[in-house]
Amino acid sequence: MAHEEITRQTIALIDALKGTTSAFGLAGTGSEYKIVVEIFLYKFFNDKFGYEAKKDKTYGERLRNAQSWDKEYDSFSEEDIEELFVFLPASVPRMRPEHTLSHLYNASGRGDLSTLLDSTLLDIALLNADTFSVATSGRSKVNIFSSVTTYIYYRYTEARRFR
Numbered sequence: 001m002a003h004e005e006i007t008r009q010t011i012a013l014i015d016a017l018k019g020t021t022s023a024f025g026l027a028g029t030g031s032e033y034k035i036v037v038e039i040f041l042y043k044f045f046n047d048k049f050g051y052e053a054k055k056d057k058t059y060g061e062r063l064r065n066a067q068s069w070d071k072e073y074d075s076f077s078e079e080d081i082e083e084l085f086v087f088l089p090a091s092v093p094r095m096r097p098e099h100t101l102s103h104l105y106n107a108s109g110r111g112d113l114s115t116l117l118d119s120t121l122l123d124i125a126l127l128n129a130d131t132f133s134v135a136t137s138g139r140s141k142v143n144i145f146s147s148v149t150t151y152i153y154y155r156y157t158e159a160r161r162f163r
Helices: 003-023 030-055 060-065 069-074 078-087 101-110 113-127 149-161
Strands: 133-135 141-143
Touching: 003 030, 030 060, 030 069, 030 101, 030 113, 030 149, 060 069, 069 101, 101 113, 113 141, 113 149
Parallel strands: none
Antiparallel strands: 133 141
């Protein structure tokens, strides 16, 4: 894919996320920034993991030849998953099958999407804490993801209170 096309798709994704946050009254707020950044990073992690997993010498062919790589990844045993993690470069985020975007989408009709999204982001953050976290001046780590739906819920209930 050409650089220009990737740039166009990235801007379109960010615009769509900003449109959604704007529809909930979050335009121009810190909450909008937090939501857009974390959802964008989640999408990036999902795509990066899928791309790199398909290049793996042991499991790549299996994932590449599948009609849907993430559905195939759902069928991996615990041993397969751990082995894949060992073979992936350190710069690649680790994602379990239940963390993939398609898994989240397919599970969204079965229950509370906000809880599912938040728990997925927190699980990914914990799984990748050693590689993708920031150290504060006090040497504590700040994970890359946190719960995002609290920002939406708070704003929604605040707006309803003033009606």
